[in-house]
Amino acid sequence: MSKPLSPLMNRQVLLVSRPQGAVAPDNFKQVETPLPPLGEGQFRVRNHFLSLDPYMRGRMNDGKSYAAPQPLNEVMIGGTVGEVVESRHPRFTPGTQVIGHFGWQEWGTSDGTGVQAVPNPQVPLSAWLGAAGMPGVTAWYGLNRIIAPQSGQTVVVSAASGAVGSVVGQLAKRAGCRAVGIAGGAEKCRYVVETLGFDACVDYKAGHLQQDLKAATPEGIDGHFENVGGEVLDAVLSQMNAFGRIALCGMIAGYDGQPVPLRQPALILTQRLKLEGFIVTEHLDLWPQAQTLLAELIVQKQLHYRESVVQGLENAPEALIGLLKGQNFGKQLVRLI
Ligand code: NDP
Numbered sequence: 001m002s003k004p005l006s007p008l009m010n011r012q013v014l015l016v017s018r019p020q021g022a023v024a025p026d027n028f029k030q031v032e033t034p035l036p037p038l039g040e041g042q043f044r045v046r047n048h049f050l051s052l053d054p055y056m057r058g059r060m061n062d063g064k065s066y067a068a069p070q071p072l073n074e075v076m077i078g079g080t081v082g083e084v085v086e087s088r089h090p091r092f093t094p095g096t097q098v099i100g101h102f103g104w105q106e107w108g109t110s111d112g113t114g115v116q117a118v119p120n121p122q123v124p125l126s127a128w129l130g131a132a133g134m135p136g137v138t139a140w141y142g143l144n145r146i147i148a149p150q151s152g153q154t155v156v157v158s159a160a161s162g163a164v165g166s167v168v169g170q171l172a173k174r175a176g177c178r179a180v181g182i183a184g185g186a187e188k189c190r191y192v193v194e195t196l197g198f199d200a201c202v203d204y205k206a207g208h209l210q211q212d213l214k215a216a217t218p219e220g221i222d223g224h225f226e227n228v229g230g231e232v233l234d235a236v237l238s239q240m241n242a243f244g245r246i247a248l249c250g251m252i253a254g255y256d257g258q259p260v261p262l263r264q265p266a267l268i269l270t271q272r273l274k275l276e277g278f279i280v281t282e283h284l285d286l287w288p289q290a291q292t293l294l295a296e297l298i299v300q301k302q303l304h305y306r307e308s309v310v311q312g313l314e315n316a317p318e319a320l321i322g323l324l325k326g327q328n329f330g331k332q333l334v335r336l337i
Pocket residue numbers: 053054055134135138159160161162163164165182183184185188227228248249250251252253254278279280281323324325326327328329330331332
């Protein structure tokens with residue numbers, strides 16, 4: 001039986017206003033637009049999953065950053081995975097599973113620019129947006145290229161149950177390190193230790209982060225992967241060993257404009273720390289290497305991950321709002337089929 005042709009209409013979500021503080025549902029608008037006819041060399045993708053990521057909050061602002069703002073009244077940006085349904089392209093033939101950036105919409109049309117055929121079909125499609133995708137590569141880069149851990153050292157990661165953090169700790173364990181997570185709540189911490197195999201996890205919401213972190217890192221901290229900022233980074237700084245390395249990946253605690261001050265920045269000097277920020281999309285040359293390893297580990301069931309999936313494009317705004325409040329538990333996805 002031949003593959004179905006795409007329908008005439010495409011459901012999309014646009015950004016129509018910029019948040020003042022926290023993201024609100026009315027920053028978005030759902031529309032239906034006609035799908036353009038396929039041009040020569042183009043193909044049509046039915047998106048199966050949309051990735052929701054903390055970086056989206058930054059793009060919703062109009063300020064200066066490492067990337068251009070999301071334009072108003074255009075389809076909200078986002079990573080997607082899906083399947084080619086119709087094609088006038090020689091390589092992206094119907095049935096090809098693809099990783100793309102089609103954004104918050106059910107259908108994507110492309111000439112292949114920026115679209116990748118799934119490199120390893122044994123990996124579940126959705127994982128190309130998580131542990132085998134951008135978040136996994138982020139973990140791999142910050143850990144290996146900035147922290148560069150050695151066996152026997154202690155590595156700490158914040159937002160430890162999330163898409164990035166969960167991979168950081170598992171890779172640190174594979175490097176022979178003591179892996180310690182910081183996460184919000186007993187359930188997330190239990191998962192980090194029992195399922196992901198970290199040595200310990202500190203629940204920062206329990207109210208004694210500093211003492212609990214000290215108890216979980218009796219030999220101090222050699223490498224830290226920071227995803228949160230604010231009081232979490234402060235607590236870690238005071239436990240860092242001399243010549244420790246900090247990969248500054250994200251500061252989600254401040255994404256809605258909250259201040260994330262450091263109370264003791266002098267520790268960076270007195271402990272001779274190396275602190276380096278990075279943006280994973282500026283290291284595209286290293287992605288194939290990282291993705292090959294991550295995909296192999298997933299296939300061998302040696303890299304665990306968890307997903308929070310909401311059904312339907314119409315639920316994407318609420319799911320992003322939840323993610324930015326820490327309500328997700330693992331990689332946040334929207335299922336579009
Ligand atoms: P997660 O799946 O980890 O989800 C975000 C998590 O952040 C929440 O579940 C929550 O977990 C935690 N969190 C801690 N403090 C807060 C707070 N004040 N408000 C909201 N959430 C909080 O997301 P990702 O793994 O996709 O991303 C993790 C970090 O990595 C983010 O900071 C992101 O911006 C960054 N990043 C950076 C990249 C780069 O190139 N530099 C690339 C990709 C991601 P908990 O309940 O445990 O607190």
